[in-house]
Amino acid sequence: MGLELMLPQPRASFRLDSVQLPLMFLLSSDTRVLGLIKFFDGLCEYKSQRDRTFVCKHTSHLNLLTSLYLSLNMSRLTLQSTITLSDGKKLPVLGFGALNQAETKDAIIEALKIGYRQIDGAQMYENEDKCGEAIRESGIPRENIFATSKIASSHRGHGYENVTKGVDESLEKWGLKYLDLFLIHDPLNKEKRLESYKALLDAQTAGKIKSVGVSNYGVKHLEEIKKAGYPLPVVNQIELHPFLQQHEIAAYCKVNNIIIQAYCPIIRGASHPKIDAVATKHKKEPAQVLIRWSLQKGYVPLPKSGTSSRILSNTNVFDFELSDEDIASIDELEQNKPCSWNPVNVD
Numbered sequence: 001m002g003l004e005l006m007l008p009q010p011r012a013s014f015r016l017d018s019v020q021l022p023l024m025f026l027l028s029s030d031t032r033v034l035g036l037i038k039f040f041d042g043l044c045e046y047k048s049q050r051d052r053t054f055v056c057k058h059t060s061h062l063n064l065l066t067s068l069y070l071s072l073n074m075s076r077l078t079l080q081s082t083i084t085l086s087d088g089k090k091l092p093v094l095g096f097g098a099l100n101q102a103e104t105k106d107a108i109i110e111a112l113k114i115g116y117r118q119i120d121g122a123q124m125y126e127n128e129d130k131c132g133e134a135i136r137e138s139g140i141p142r143e144n145i146f147a148t149s150k151i152a153s154s155h156r157g158h159g160y161e162n163v164t165k166g167v168d169e170s171l172e173k174w175g176l177k178y179l180d181l182f183l184i185h186d187p188l189n190k191e192k193r194l195e196s197y198k199a200l201l202d203a204q205t206a207g208k209i210k211s212v213g214v215s216n217y218g219v220k221h222l223e224e225i226k227k228a229g230y231p232l233p234v235v236n237q238i239e240l241h242p243f244l245q246q247h248e249i250a251a252y253c254k255v256n257n258i259i260i261q262a263y264c265p266i267i268r269g270a271s272h273p274k275i276d277a278v279a280t281k282h283k284k285e286p287a288q289v290l291i292r293w294s295l296q297k298g299y300v301p302l303p304k305s306g307t308s309s310r311i312l313s314n315t316n317v318f319d320f321e322l323s324d325e326d327i328a329s330i331d332e333l334e335q336n337k338p339c340s341w342n343p344v345n346v347d
């Protein structure tokens with residue numbers, strides 16, 4: 001059974017600006033529930049003991065509640081679990097990164113065989129054709145796979161026409177009728193990035209892409225979209241790991257119902273004695289601890305590997321749980337230190 005059955009959102013019934021949230025887990029004997037109830041006091045009105053529902057004071061709190069709910073139910077997460085995006089689409093909780101994949105096709109076929117269902121591609125990775133071939137050769141029905149691509153601003157440029165054309169080119173390369181998620185890869189063109197975003201919204205209306213998102217967007221870039229009156233992206237894909245926790249962007253995304261896809265989640269193979277200590281305690285590898293940390297924070301990590309044993313081991317993160325103390329010791333590792341390009345602060 002996937003997590004989606006346990007998430008509040010699919011079961012929530014919307015009433016104007018509020019949401020009825022069945023809190024089945026209140027029956028749980030978990031002591032953390034007490035803290036949660038205290039927290040809910042501020043966000044929700046308790047409706048009735050009998051039908052165990054709260055009424056959210058504002059829909060934007062849903063994402064927060066979902067994260068809390070997730071953290072309470074982490075041990076029940078599986079590789080098949082999904083998170084419901086703000087547009088209602090379902091995103092698998094663990095993705096497979098396709099950057100720098102010399103043997104992309106084989107690695108993706110292997111990942112799909114193991115059970116990954118989310119492939120993170122991009123025009124800039126120049127392997128969209130291989131991603132598409134892998135999907136077809138895997139024999140897994142298209143509708144069971146979540147395929148992401150990104151517009152390559154650096155060598156194509158932002159702008160309405162370019163992005164519109166770019167989406168069509170991506171579809172052709174992947175050999176697909178639609179992509180599940182299309183992102184603006186970066187905010188690097190101040191003049192044209194809003195146009196680029198509008199082009200993605202129109203591609204969504206045309207049925208070419210299911211969901212619209214952004215990548216490497218800081219708070220000011222997200223605010224720009226809001227001020228323009230466009231719907232906010234459902235996803236912001238940013239570099240995020242213990243050495244670069246992006247607190248301000250993460251907080252903004254949480255209250256605005258934007259799911260964070262965490263790139264470089266295993267810090268490109270780096271570790272730290274504190275991460276190693278947590279790994280030893282749980283008899284896990286540092287990379288598994290890092291992926292689990294990301295999941296327990298409510299992010300959607302996108303580890304990449306071209307090595308068979310690691311493609312598999314990076315999925316063995318659903319049979320253990322980091323304690324609050326483990327998480328706190330890893331949280332202390334913040335160094336505001338990217339290992340990739342992280343252009344979230346550009347103008």
Ligand SMILES: NC(=O)c1ccc[n+]([C@@H]2O[C@H](COP(=O)([O-])OP(=O)(O)OC[C@H]3O[C@@H](n4cnc5c(N)ncnc54)[C@H](OP(=O)(O)O)[C@@H]3O)[C@@H](O)[C@H]2O)c1
Nearest residue numbers: 097098099263264265266267268269287303304305306307
């Ligand atoms: N939106 C953006 O701007 C952006 C930027 C960067 C990345 N991304 C996305 O995020 C994905 C992941 O990022 P990334 O590839 O840069 O970083 P990453 O996933 O943190 O690290 C990948 C590196 O770690 C190694 N590795 C994999 N599993 C390991 C394990 N269990 N133990 C130790 N090392 C391990 C890999 O080597 P092997 O392959 O040899 O196993 C590879 O060198 C990308 O593929 C891409 O989809 C997006």
